[in-house]
Amino acid sequence: MTFQLALSAADLLLLLPEIFLTLWLCLILSLDFSLKRMTHQQLAYLSIAGLAVTGLILLGFDQAGTTGALFKNMFVLDRMAIFFKLMIVGATTLVLFMSIDYVQDFRFFRGEYYVMVVMSALGMMFMASSNDLLSVFVTLEFSTFGFYVLVAYLRDDQRSSEAGLKFFILGVFAAGLLAYGISLVYGETGTLIFSEMTGTSGSYGLAIGYILIFAALGFKIGAVPFHAWIPDTYQGAPTPVTAFLSIAPKAAALAILIRMFYVSLASFKPMWVLLFVVASIFSMTYGNIVAIAQKNIKRLLAYSGIAQIGNIMIGLAAGTKQGSDAIMFFLLTYLFANLGAFAVIIAVSRVLKSDEIEDYNGLNRRSPFLAAAMLLFLLSLAGVPPLAGFIGKIYLFIAAMKEELYTLLIVGLINIVISMYYYLIVVKKMYINEPTDSSPIPASMPIKVAVYVGIAGTVLLGVYPGPFIDWAVSATLMFSNIAGPTAAASLLPGG
Amino acid sequence: MGEYSLLIILFAPFFGAIALMFVPRQEAILVRMTAAISAGISLLASFYIFLAYDTTKGGFQFVQRYVWSEELGIAFYLGVDGIGGPLVFASAILLFAGIFVSWHIKDRTKEFYMFLLILAAATIGVFMSLDLFFLYFFYEMSVLPMYLLLGVWGSHTKGYLSMTDPEERKLRDSIGFIFNFGSNSKEYAAMKLTLFLSAGAVVALMGILLIYHLSGLHTFDIVVLREQAHFSDNVATLIWFLIFFGFASIAPIWPLHSWSPVGHAAAPAATSMLHAGVLMKLGHFSIIRVAFEILPDSTREWMWVAAVLCIFSIIYGGLVSYFAKDTKYVIGYSSSSHMGYIFLGMAALSYISLSGAVIYMFAHALATSMLFAMAGWVYDQTHSRDIPSLGGLVEKMPFIAGAFIVGCMASIGMPGTINFIAEIMIIVGSWDKYPFQVVVAVLGIVLTLAYMFKMMRGLFYGKLDPEHAHATDARHWVDRMPLLLLIVCSITLGIFPGHFYEVVRSTVEPMIDRINHVTPLITQNTQGLLP
Structure with a gap:
């Protein structure tokens, strides 16, 4: 050749x-x-x-x-x-x-x-x-x-x-x-x-x-x-x-x-749909349950990230154009919330030299700005309206619902509740617990830029997602004739 | 300006919350005034829609519709009918009153008012959403501020079990006991409330998504769905149960109620007011809006479930209230118990009983929030909610004691208050279908009388503990105004219920017609229902 x-x-x-x-x-x-x-x-x-x-x-x-x-x-x-x-x-x-x-x-x-x-x-x-x-x-x-x-x-x-x-x-x-x-x-x-x-x-x-x-x-x-x-x-x-x-x-x-x-692999869709359904269910459930036990905020976000990938795979399991649109939109929401959360972690750990969740006690008193930002990012990750993560999750669920993946949907919905628990634990530390040391935590200019961009994205995608959804929809027009689940072909010979 | 009133009611508190972000936290008066003004705007506009609602036309009015996402079939669609309108009004009253009740909060005032405004705006949003997506959106949005309001500004409950278990009587909160891992902290109460309500919301969301998909319409528009959605019997039943129990968990129906008294007890006064006053009605309202409107056949077939469960709510809540020794527990469980009346009124599916249920939602919001506000005042003054250790406070706080009596009377349903009208309508309207439940309900009223009087006597009469000698009355207008506002609303509407009744009737009548007719629904009396 x-x-x-x-x-x-x-x-x-x-x-x-x-x-x-x-x-x-x-x-x-x-x-x-x-x-x-x-x-x-x-x-x-x-x-x-x-x-x-x-x-x-x-x-x-x-x-x-x-x-x-x-x-x-x-x-x-x-x-x-x-x-x-x-x-x-x-x-x-x-x-x-x-x-x-x-x-x-x-x-x-x-x-x-x-x-x-x-x-x-x-x-x-x-x-x-x-x-x-x-x-x-x-x-x-x-x-x-x-x-x-x-x-x-x-x-x-x-x-x-x-x-x-x-x-x-x-x-x-x-x-x-x-x-x-x-x-x-x-x-x-x-x-x-x-x-x-x-x-x-x-x-x-x-x-x-x-x-x-x-x-x-x-x-x-x-x-x-x-x-x-x-x-x-x-x-x-x-x-x-x-x-x-x-x-x-x-x-x-x-x-x-x-x-x-x-x-x-369009013609083998029923087979890989099963693959993604299983991977998605395990990722969501495992990530969310193990996240509950974490003591370190970076590990918590690691496990929450595994769970979020489970959410994203709901879109792959749907295997439709809407599924891929939902994935792209969800990734946008995840980008702002997750990067914002890490920006807050960097700001906090620069002062405290630690990433333990315990050290977030009373963050609201020490830095109202960072605490409020973290609150928004965590709630967006948990999927609470009116923040971006909520729209992202609903979009994925709608895509799955149109393909009638009921088991996946039920697991996904239950996982929303589980995930809410550990995100709220961090919120509790920040807002309810009293700080051991109440010196303020400053945030430098570049960190603030990252946090502000995160907040803007998280809120904007939550209350006005229309243009972004349309963008995702128009970006994947080539998938508009993707095979439906009825076009059954087996990836295995004679199967 | 009239047609934009719903936007004003909804966004005034939101913008108030945003404005608060830019108010320096040292300026406590400015913070409070910002909150009060935004709530005041909302209150005035909601009073306007309550008065201006055209009762001859009925249906959804003040409609606003903006396409939000074509792709997903979502529109930002607002409108009130004769059920939503009064509840929006009630929410605005309670928010306005709540801001003044919490005037003396010192700790992080700014954040407190921000979350309170968001909470109230979200509840208002549910009452005016004509799009299932936004109904859920606001519903879920109202749950989260509760977590922080309870957790940060709430108070611990001392000896949860000892308060409901006097003299070794094994009277315990059935489900609550199982889930209560021996913790009485406000954090526990807040987490329990949030997770319970989120779990309920998620169940309802499954139902909503099923409606969205299986109707084949791929829209969340309630007005379209009620006209065009048809489901096979089994599917409709499944969806109905998901919707009913999903939303009933916030209502709260027995056995899903256990989050509620714990939450009431832990919450600060203004939050309890909103919580008991309007947040719990989100459940009834959403069931009416979703199940009654979209699934009328299943509603007719299955609403007896509510009639069965409400017996437990009424009797059980009443008994616990009678034995509880914590003022907020008494009021919290009495709310749980009174929610049973609303379910009874809804279950009977007669036009009088459903109207009664709707009026009762409004009436109960006023009465309970009065009681919570005053329990909060007593707690602030004495730092105690334990009824046996209190007493004789009438000497120290005659105004509060007087207002408390009015609140109790309203709660019992004395003629002259709006509660009386609502109770009579529920009892009369349900008699044909559920005579047994009506007997229970009347017993429940007797029980209410007993525990309300018991609490009143325990708090205000008898011997004054010298420890509480420094307690003072509500002297300032800021403290008196919210109570007077609630009392005036309750009594005015109790004496002149005409317009209110017409407003409710204009919506309830066609709705009941629609549910009780087995013949095709599309031709039924739809002219007045469409905006």
């Missing part, structure tokens, strides 16, 4: 955000090395500026309706890819704002931190566009590479090193599974591109291959039973990295999951 790389200027335009960010990355790296006078704050704001320009280019694409495919369909830029890329760029920007204070406490490698973050973001932007199993593998590893470094960034801290090691070993294992799955699928179908696999007939090799790929992506999003790395890694990693890890890779991996299952 000859591979002709004939790129016109118009083709390169599709890659403009990535190309720009790559060049910007080189610029930051060389500035960091060459200009010793440059403070890390300046580098941070320079990275934010680069991300902002990338975001503007993407918004321009969205407005202009620029779409297309490159490299024999390995790279697609459709509106869904733009949606996910914007989400990743937005999340990265917020994470950089939260990092500025945190990086101040590093003794070395301050500048490289920003380079690593932006590089991971770049990898994830490619993930959102990958339309072929090979590019899935390459981009996934590209983005994870940055995280391996970032998680273990506090190299004098035992927990961070432990977290990095766990993340690395399990991550590499997942990469192995992914490669093996891809090879099996390629052996059965003879192609790597999603859209060319639609007509294949079922076989054991294909089924095993896809289950392996699902396991690898399940590891990325932290779905039960591939969640084992999450709590320790979340707890040990530097908090801004945890925040980053809790949203951006999940969004990118979900983009791949949606593409893969909706396009290449």
Whole structure:
């Protein structure tokens, strides 16, 4: 097979955000090395500026309706890819704002931190566009590479090193599974591109291959039973990295999951619906129940994140266009609430040097602003109106209801009540308990920016979600003719 | 301006809460005035809709509709009928009164008023939502502020079991005892209330989603659903039970009531007032709005369930009230007991009884909130809610004692108060269908008389404990005004119920017609019902 790389200027335009960010990355790296006078704050704001320009280019694409495919369909830029890329760029920007204070406490490698973050973001932007199993593998590893470094960034801290090691070993294992799955699928179908696999007939090799790929992506999003790395890694990693890890890779991996299952496996829908129903039920229930016992706020959010992924998989289980719209909208709500919550955690832990939930006692007296913000974020995660999380959950439930997935719905609804309990425990500590030390907790300007953006997003998406829902709906128009549950075909021969 | 009154009523408290964010917390007077003004605007506008409701036209009035999400079939759709209108009015009265009752709160005043305003606005939102999604939206939104109001500004209950278990009598809160892990703290009460109500809400949400999907209409619009939604019998029954028990948990019907007295006891006075006054009516109201409107056939078939359960509510709540020694427990359980009357009125499905039930919701809101406000005053003055240790307070607080007597009389249903009219209508209207329950209800009234008098005597007469010698009366207009407002409303409407009755009748009559007719429902008297 000859591979002709004939790129016109118009083709390169599709890659403009990535190309720009790559060049910007080189610029930051060389500035960091060459200009010793440059403070890390300046580098941070320079990275934010680069991300902002990338975001503007993407918004321009969205407005202009620029779409297309490159490299024999390995790279697609459709509106869904733009949606996910914007989400990743937005999340990265917020994470950089939260990092500025945190990086101040590093003794070395301050500048490289920003380079690593932006590089991971770049990898994830490619993930959102990958339309072929090979590019899935390459981009996934590209983005994870940055995280391996970032998680273990506090190299004098035992927990961070432990977290990095766990993340690395399990991550590499997942990469192995992914490669093996891809090879099996390629052996059965003879192609790597999603859209060319639609007509294949079922076989054991294909089924095993896809289950392996699902396991690898399940590891990325932290779905039960591939969640084992999450709590320790979340707890040990530097908090801004945890925040980053809790949203951006999940969004990118979900983009791949949606593409893969909706396009290449459309004819086997009844089979993978079952897979997602089971994974969703276990993730929600396990995450929520174990979260109750947590004493550390980062671990609490880790388990709540597992539960939220369970919620998101309700949309995948629905397997309809509305399901994917709901996932995208839910991810937006989750982005603001979760990043906001981590921003508050960073502000608090900078003063208290601790992430224990006990230390949040009387936060309302020590910093009414941070306590009120945390209240909003936790209630949004719990799904309380009028906050964004509520609309996100209802959207997912409606999608599932239209597919009549009653068991999943009942479990999901029960889980809302369970999750309310542990979020309220934190609220109780903040508002009801009295502080042991009532000195005020200040929040620096960059943290405040992140918190304000989080509040604005959480409230706006809650009370006025219409335009955002419409955006998600119009971003996935290509799924509007996805096969219904009646189009039964078995992934296994003769089954 | 008239057609926007619902928006004004709903958003005045919300904007009040937002404005409070920007008021510096040292300026306590400014904080209170902001809250009072926003509640006052809401009160005036709700008084206007109560008066201006066109009783000859009936149906949903003051309608506002804005498409919220085309994709999901959700519209921000507001409107009141003869049931929602009075309840909106009641909520606004209680919010306004509640702000003055809690005038002396010192701890984190700003946050207190913010949560109180959000709570009241959310309840008002439920009463005027014509979209199932927003009904649920506001319903769930009203639960969460309760957690903080109880948890932060509430008070611990001392010896929960000893108060309901005098002289080794094994009279205990059945379900409450099972779930009460020996904790009497306000945190426990708040968490129990929140989880209980959220669980109920989630059950109702399942019902709402089933209505949304199985009607095949994929809309949350109540007006469309009531005209066009049809379900097969089994499905309708299932949905009816989900809706009924989901919403009845907040009402609260026996055996789902145990969160309520614990919550009442822990809550600060203004929260108890809103809680007992209007929050519990969200349950009855939502059952009427969803089950009665959308599932009339199942309602006719299954509403006897409520008639059976209300017996337990009335007798059980009354007995516990009689033996309880904590003022707020007495009032809390009496509320639980009186909710049984509303269920009886709803279950009988006659036009008089349902009208009675609706009027009773309003009447009970006024009467109970008076009692809670005064129990709160007594607690603030004496730091005690234990009836045996109190007594003789009439010397120290003659105004409160006088108002308390009026509150008790209203609660019992003395002629002259609006409660009397409501009770008579429920009893007369239900007699044909449920004579046994009516006998129980009358016994319940006797029981109410007994425990109210017992409480009154225990608090205000007898010997004054010297420990409470420093207790003072409500002297300032700020303290007297809310009580007078409630008393005046209760008695004025009790003497001149004409307009109120017409308002309720204009909605209840076609609704009952619709439920009791087995013939196709679409042709039935729909002209007046559509906006």
